[in-house]
Amino acid sequence: MSFANIYRKEFKWNLRSFIIWTTIFVAFALMYIPLTDQILQQSEAMLKFIEKMPKLLLQIFSFEPELLTKPEGLFGSEGMSFVYILSAVFSSMLAGSMFSKEFEQKTIEYLLVKPCSRLTVFLSKLSVMFSFILILAGTFTFFEIRLFDAFVTQEYSVRILYAFGLYALTVQVFFAALATMISVIVQKSSLNTSISIGLIIFMYFGDSLGRSFENLEWMSIISIFRYIPLIDTIKNNQIMLGNSLIIILISGVFLLAGGLIFSRTDIKL
Numbered sequence: 001m002s003f004a005n006i007y008r009k010e011f012k013w014n015l016r017s018f019i020i021w022t023t024i025f026v027a028f029a030l031m032y033i034p035l036t037d038q039i040l041q042q043s044e045a046m047l048k049f050i051e052k053m054p055k056l057l058l059q060i061f062s063f064e065p066e067l068l069t070k071p072e073g074l075f076g077s078e079g080m081s082f083v084y085i086l087s088a089v090f091s092s093m094l095a096g097s098m099f100s101k102e103f104e105q106k107t108i109e110y111l112l113v114k115p116c117s118r119l120t121v122f123l124s125k126l127s128v129m130f131s132f133i134l135i136l137a138g139t140f141t142f143f144e145i146r147l148f149d150a151f152v153t154q155e156y157s158v159r160i161l162y163a164f165g166l167y168a169l170t171v172q173v174f175f176a177a178l179a180t181m182i183s184v185i186v187q188k189s190s191l192n193t194s195i196s197i198g199l200i201i202f203m204y205f206g207d208s209l210g211r212s213f214e215n216l217e218w219m220s221i222i223s224i225f226r227y228i229p230l231i232d233t234i235k236n237n238q239i240m241l242g243n244s245l246i247i248i249l250i251s252g253v254f255l256l257a258g259g260l261i262f263s264r265t266d267i268k269l
Helices: 003-041 043-050 055-060 065-069 071-098 100-104 109-111 118-151 158-184 189-212 214-221 231-237 240-264
Strands: none
Touching: 003 055, 003 071, 043 214, 055 100, 065 071, 071 118, 071 158, 071 189, 071 231, 100 118, 100 189, 100 231, 109 118, 118 158, 158 231, 158 240
């Protein structure tokens, strides 16, 4: 079985799930962005309410009062927090479908007994996974920018909107790579999902806790969300491009480890 045959098979099997996830991302943008102007008109009352909220809660959901007066700040401080979580869950589940689910259902045996190397199988699956990730990140960024252009009348930074797209891609690549490594180790989709979701929650909320409490700072240091901060990006009008590239390179290490484990894994009967 060739690289192209495996690619087509995996693409077809996961296409339906991918379409559902893409619809969720687009629907979220459609639900949120068109209301931006209306929410900004009520920003004064909203700011008074937010000032009374606990500081920790504001940090968890990236609330920063001064940012809520900007269209991109409003979407970035609230909407992108959920996009981060959705991106991480999507990529983790996609990796699980590509690898641990195949081991669990024994369909991996069919591929591994075919006259093609394990490296070909592994790279074919990765190609499909990252094709979906790139398409989803591109689709989200396209709709994000077009919806801002169509519905937001106040001045905003397109540069920041592109940063949001880059960060969503970075999160997806990282958790896809991490879940791939986990999948080939545990070989069970339910266990992969549990571990991956646990790591997502730990990193996301650990970053907020680490920035709030000095004795928990280590939780923030090991979280990728610390290095692609939404608030700093909007306030400083600065894209954390270098940090994003480093996170993607770290993801490559996870993929390399996953590939080595996959190439040496015995088929369990």
